[in-house]
Amino acid sequence: MSRRSFLKLGWAAFLGFLASSAGATLKFIFPNVLYEPPETFKAGRPEDYAIGVSLRWAKEQRVWMVRDEHGIYAMWARCTHLGCTPNWFQAENRFRCPCHGSNFSTVGDVIAGPAPRPLYRCGIQRLPSGELLVDKSILEGRPGLREKPQFFVAV
Ligand code: FES
Structure with missing residues (x-):
């Protein structure tokens, strides 16, 4: 593997980590709501x-x-x-x-x-x-x- 390919792979992994962290943060901001039928x-x-x-x-x-x-x-x-x-x-x-x-x-x-x-x-x-x-x-x-x-x- 060339040095350039290795750096691209590292950046891709880092961006993937950031995206999954942002997704987890958004899920935390909008909590799960239990939608029950009206009483x-x-x-x-x-x-x-x-x-x-x-x-x-x-x-x-x-x-x-x-x-x-x-x-x-x-x-x-x-x-x-x-x-x-x-x-x-x-x-x-x-x-x-x-x-x-x-x-x-x-x-x-x-x-x-x-x-x-x-x-x-x-x-x-x-x-x-x-x-x-x-x-x-x-x-x-x-x-x-x-x-x-x-x-x-x-x-
Ligand atoms: S649940 Fe026990 S008698 Fe109805």
């Missing part, structure tokens, strides 16, 4: 739901919409024992968790099993457009509080 979603109008439990948003949002004769609420489909996703059993009128057998009523109360608390309800409000806005970042499961307007929309 709120529009769930349509209350009139879209029949009395009972709707599984319309169960897969996409992990939320059940429950309508009774007084109004509608959104229940977070997460077992309060260890976090599994319960299933709705229409014939038995209850949610049953497949992991350890907890059972919940349609209002979310524990009927059976090891779950220590009722299911959580998500924040819900009616927009001026008439649509429901469900907010999964606000949760409440305690009787007496979960019936407040923040977690229940009268129809």
Whole structure:
């Protein structure tokens, strides 16, 4: 190898080092951001739901919409024992968790099993457009509080 070729190779290695350092610095300046789906979603109008439990948003949002004769609420489909996703059993009128057998009523109360608390309800409000806005970042499961307007929309 000639001296000139050796110097070119050295410069190329040095420039490569500078480029990779600049890339690492830029990556440091623009940190990784975790892009998660938004915690709120529009769930349509209350009139879209029949009395009972709707599984319309169960897969996409992990939320059940429950309508009774007084109004509608959104229940977070997460077992309060260890976090599994319960299933709705229409014939038995209850949610049953497949992991350890907890059972919940349609209002979310524990009927059976090891779950220590009722299911959580998500924040819900009616927009001026008439649509429901469900907010999964606000949760409440305690009787007496979960019936407040923040977690229940009268129809
Ligand atoms: S996670 Fe549901 S009963 Fe254990």
